[in-house]
Amino acid sequence: MKYPELLFIADCYKYTHAAMYPKGVEEVYSVLYCRYPGLDLSALNGHIVAFGMRQAIVKLERLYEEFARTDKAELKKALDFLYRDFMKLDSTQKSYDVLIQKWLDLPPTMPISFKALPEGTFIRQNTPIITIECSQSEHCWFVNFIETYLNSELWKACFVATKAALFKRIEYDCAHEYIDESYNFHDFSQRGMNGVADCYASAMGHLLFFSGTDSIMAVKNVCDNYGADVSHIGSIPASEHSVMCLGGEQNELDTFKRIMREFPLSMVSIVSDTWNLWAIIQALHDDKEAYEMIQHRAHPIVIRPDSGDPFKILTGDAEADDERVRLGVIRLVDRYFGLDKVRIIYGDAITTERARDIYEWCKMHDYNPTKFLCFGVGSYAYNSGIRDDVGLVSKMTWARIEGKVYNLMKNPITGNDKMSLSGKVALKHNREVVQFLDSEIDDDVLTRDLALPSFQEMREYSKKEFLRAISE
Numbered sequence: 001m002k003y004p005e006l007l008f009i010a011d012c013y014k015y016t017h018a019a020m021y022p023k024g025v026e027e028v029y030s031v032l033y034c035r036y037p038g039l040d041l042s043a044l045n046g047h048i049v050a051f052g053m054r055q056a057i058v059k060l061e062r063l064y065e066e067f068a069r070t071d072k073a074e075l076k077k078a079l080d081f082l083y084r085d086f087m088k089l090d091s092t093q094k095s096y097d098v099l100i101q102k103w104l105d106l107p108p109t110m111p112i113s114f115k116a117l118p119e120g121t122f123i124r125q126n127t128p129i130i131t132i133e134c135s136q137s138e139h140c141w142f143v144n145f146i147e148t149y150l151n152s153e154l155w156k157a158c159f160v161a162t163k164a165a166l167f168k169r170i171e172y173d174c175a176h177e178y179i180d181e182s183y184n185f186h187d188f189s190q191r192g193m194n195g196v197a198d199c200y201a202s203a204m205g206h207l208l209f210f211s212g213t214d215s216i217m218a219v220k221n222v223c224d225n226y227g228a229d230v231s232h233i234g235s236i237p238a239s240e241h242s243v244m245c246l247g248g249e250q251n252e253l254d255t256f257k258r259i260m261r262e263f264p265l266s267m268v269s270i271v272s273d274t275w276n277l278w279a280i281i282q283a284l285h286d287d288k289e290a291y292e293m294i295q296h297r298a299h300p301i302v303i304r305p306d307s308g309d310p311f312k313i314l315t316g317d318a319e320a321d322d323e324r325v326r327l328g329v330i331r332l333v334d335r336y337f338g339l340d341k342v343r344i345i346y347g348d349a350i351t352t353e354r355a356r357d358i359y360e361w362c363k364m365h366d367y368n369p370t371k372f373l374c375f376g377v378g379s380y381a382y383n384s385g386i387r388d389d390v391g392l393v394s395k396m397t398w399a400r401i402e403g404k405v406y407n408l409m410k411n412p413i414t415g416n417d418k419m420s421l422s423g424k425v426a427l428k429h430n431r432e433v434v435q436f437l438d439s440e441i442d443d444d445v446l447t448r449d450l451a452l453p454s455f456q457e458m459r460e461y462s463k464k465e466f467l468r469a470i471s472e
Contacts, residue, residue: 003078006067009149018102018141019095024402032130037391047122047469052157064110111139115446120462122469147394155387161205168209186212192379208462226455238269269302285336339372347376395420
């Protein structure tokens with residue numbers, strides 16, 4: 001039996017709370033916010049990037065619409081399955097009928113109102129991202145039912161966007177400017193995500209700050225939600241180890257030539273460490289035909305080392321016997337071809353720490369890595385996080401019970417770090433978080449406008465937010 005997906009989006013304990021609320025609850029209000037992010041955010045002056053809110057809400061609305069269209073008899077079967085068969089609740093107790101009826105009484109339109117930050121807003125800890133409110137007393141239980149869903153949908157999008165901003169800071173510190181269309185950090189993470197749906201939602205975070213991606217599900221997201229404008233993003237033809245292996249080790253040089261001939265008017269990336277990285281660089285230099293092809297191409301080729309210690313491979317290993325290895329790929333390519341003719345991409349195990357170390361080495365040796373070096377950022381960086389890294393939590397902070405307003409606060413004596421926000425909240429345009437409100441204020445960055453911006457508008461806003469955050 002296929003039941004509506006909405007029935008399966010929460011932690012199990014959420015399903016019985018509707019029978020536990022006190023009588024007289026008339027309105028409730030919850031806040032999703034970043035409590036204490038675990039990431040090292042010093043490079044961003046303590047900021048997390050809030051991203052993905054509107055897509056999560058739209059997806060939730062679609063799930064609700066599917067639920068609302070379901071025949072009531074089928075819903076009753078599904079609810080009995082969950083409460084009686086799975087949770088083993090006794091169907092003769094009063095609370096059982098209360099819980100079932102709460103679901104059956106839900107209206108055709110989701111009884112929730114949201115406010116959300118603009119996509120790509122840079123925020124500090126304990127800053128609200130979404131507020132969730134219900135003013136229909138019989139449906140107040142539904143506010144915290146959707147908490148699990150919002151947390152699970154949003155934390156990864158915020159995490160990837162924040163990691164991308166950390167990479168952007170490395171580039172910015174080197175270039176001393178914000179590069180609008182940058183391919184210096186390229187998203188390689190799709191194969192390492194938790195399925196393509198995960199990549200669809202989270203890989204957009206990279207595109208807030210960079211133009212290069214091989215995560216094609218992010219491109220589908222652009223097409224589905226942002227007007228299919230791909231003028232500011234892209235990728236290039238590239239080989240992989242299977243291509244090189246099919247040509248054979250003895251014919252690796254010929255494989256390079258063949259690939260260059262197939263793409264004479266495009267940049268093309270060619271994996272270079274299938275066997276001996278240093279030998280193939282040498283062969284490309286020593287072979288007259290290959291060398292001339294490289295020197296006279298309309299666009300440079302990109303060689304791709306893909307294994308080993310990124311720092312040593314690129315900058316050199318002083319303890320190596322081979323002079324080429326001591327020089328490293330950057331200096332060797334510069335000496336043999338010129339970095340305007342052969343560029344470099346490294347896409348294995350790249351972290352912000354490794355990227356910054358390599359950028360610092362380049363600056364010390366009078367190289368500008370933004371002109372010739374690309375890092376492929378894979379799941380090692382973009383799928384290595386957990387929800388605690390961005391500190392995402394949801395808490396009910398305000399309620400009206402029998403006409404009286406209450407500012408709710410969690411404040412455990414055993415863990416003050418878990419003290420919650422309280423009351424209705426706002427984020428003023430000076431970025432001050434205001435709590436203990438009973439009504440909305442005009443000067444609030446959180447907005448009821450949940451329409452998706454255009455892709456370019458979102459990138460421009462993220463740029464302004466980035467520059468604001470690092471200047472604080």
